[in-house]
Amino acid sequence: MEEDDLILRSKEGDLDAFNRLVEKYQRQVYNLALRMLGKAPAAEDATQEALLSAFKGIGGFRGGNFRAWLLRITANACRDQMRFWRRRPVVSLDALVIEPEGDAQSPEDYALRRELGDEIAKALAALPADQRLAVILYDIEGLSYEEIALVMTSSLGTVRSRLSRGRARLRLYLEPRMELLP
Amino acid sequence: MFKPKSECQKVKGMLSPYIDHQLTSSEQGVVEAHLERCQACQRELESLQAVVNLVHRVTMVSPPRSFAIAEAVPKWRAVPVAVFSAATAVAVLFLAFFFVSDALNLFASEVPVGVEERLGETGLLAEPSPDMAGGASDVAEAGYETVENWPFWQLEVAFSVLVVILGAMTLIWWLKRRKVMERG
Numbered sequence: 001m002e003e004d005d006l007i008l009r010s011k012e013g014d015l016d017a018f019n020r021l022v023e024k025y026q027r028q029v030y031n032l033a034l035r036m037l038g039k040a041p042a043a044e045d046a047t048q049e050a051l052l053s054a055f056k057g058i059g060g061f062r063g064g065n066f067r068a069w070l071l072r073i074t075a076n077a078c079r080d081q082m083r084f085w086r087r088r089p090v091v092s093l094d095a096l097v098i099e100p101e102g103d104a105q106s107p108e109d110y111a112l113r114r115e116l117g118d119e120i121a122k123a124l125a126a127l128p129a130d131q132r133l134a135v136i137l138y139d140i141e142g143l144s145y146e147e148i149a150l151v152m153t154s155s156l157g158t159v160r161s162r163l164s165r166g167r168a169r170l171r172l173y174l175e176p177r178m179e180l181l182p
Numbered sequence: 183m184f185k186p187k188s189e190c191q192k193v194k195g196m197l198s199p200y201i202d203h204q205l206t207s208s209e210q211g212v213v214e215a216h217l218e219r220c221q222a223c224q225r226e227l228e229s230l231q232a233v234v235n236l237v238h239r240v241t242m243v244s245p246p247r248s249f250a251i252a253e254a255v256p257k258w259r260a261v262p263v264a265v266f267s268a269a270t271a272v273a274v275l276f277l278a279f280f281f282v283s284d285a286l287n288l289f290a291s292e293v294p295v296g297v298e299e300r301l302g303e304t305g306l307l308a309e310p311s312p313d314m315a316g317g318a319s320d321v322a323e324a325g326y327e328t329v330e331n332w333p334f335w336q337l338e339v340a341f342s343v344l345v346v347i348l349g350a351m352t353l354i355w356w357l358k359r360r361k362v363m364e365r366g
Binding site for chain 2: 015018019022023026027028029030031034035040044047048051052055116117120135138139140141145160163164167168170171174175178
C-alpha cells in the first residue's frame with residue numbers, strides 16, 4: 001500500500017495502517033534518538049513518545065514529507081528527554097556505549113568498531129543539540145539538506161552552518177584520536 | 183575593531199558544504215581556486231574529509247523491539263487526569279485567594295475595642311445601657327480592633343489538604359496512563 005494511503009487511513013484512526021508506517025520508520029526514529037541521547041533506555045522512551053505523539057497528531061499533518069515530519073517530532077521528544085535527564089544525576093560519558101552491528105564479526109573487528117562507535121558517541125555528545133541533530137541527520141541517517149531544513153524548520157543556510165560548525169567541533173575532538181581509531 | 187575575514191577563514195567556512203557538493207558554482211570556483219594555492223586549507227580539507235568519512239562509517243542499529251502501538255490509548259484514561267488536574271488548579275486558586283485575603287485583611291471589619299466582649303456578655307446591643315451613653319468617648323480613647331469575618335484559618339487548612347489529595351490523585355492517574363502508553 002502506498003504511503004499516502006497509509007497516512008490517510010491513519011488520519012481516520014486506523015491503527016494497523018499507522019503501525020505499517022511505524023514499521024517502515026522506527027529504525028530511523030530509534031537511531032536518531034539513540035545518537036541524540038546516547039543512552040538506549042532514553043532512546044526507547046523518546047522513540048515511543050515520538051510515535052505516540054505522531055499517531056495522536058497525524059490529523060495535523062498537512063501532507064509533504066512524512067519522514068521529515070516524523071523526525072521533527074522525534075527531535076522534539078529527544079529535547080524533552082534531554083530536559084528530563086538534565087534534572088537527573090549526570091551520566092558518565094562511559095555510559096554512552098552503542099553496540100555495533102554487523103554480520104560475522106571477528107572479536108577484533110567487533111572491538112575496533114565498538115571503539116569507533118564509543119569515540120563518535122562521545123564526540124557527538126559534546127556538540128550543542130542543534131549541531132548534533134544536523135550531523136546525525138546528514139552524516140549518519142543520510143537525509144538531504146532540504147529534508148534537514150524541514151526537520152529543523154529552518155533555512156538551508158542554517159542547516160549548512162550548523163553542519164559546518166558541528167563537523168568542525170567533531171574534528172577538534174576526533175583528530176587527535178584518529179590514529180588510534182580503526 | 184572590526185577585522186575583515188581573511189580568504190582562508192571564508193574558505194574554511196565553506197569546506198563542509200564543499201565536501202557535500204552543496205556550494206553554488208561560483209562559491210565552488212572560489213574554494214577550488216583558493217585550495218590550489220593554499221596548502222594550509224588543503225590540509226584542513228583533508229582532515230575534515232577524514233572526520234566526515236569516519237562518521238559515515240557509523241552504522242545504524244536495529245531497534246531493540248518493535249515500537250508498534252498495540253492499541254489506541256483509551257480516551258477514558260485521559261479524562262481522570264484532566265478532571266483531577268483541573269480540580270487541583272481550582273483548589274490552588276481558592277487557597278491562594280484565602281491566603282491573600284487573610285494576609286491583607288480584605289474581609290475583616292474594624293470594630294471598637296471591647297465591643298466583642300460586650301456582645302459576648304449581653305448577646306445583643308439592642309438596648310443601650312446607661313454605661314453605653316459614654317461609649318463614643320470610650321471608643322475614641324480605646325481605638326479599634328480588626329475582626330475577621332471569615333474563618334480563614336480553617337479554610338486554609340481544609341484547602342491545603344484538598345490540594346494535596348487532588349494533586350496526589352492527578353499524579354496517580356497520570357502514572358497509570360503513562361504505564362498503559364508505554365505498554366502500548
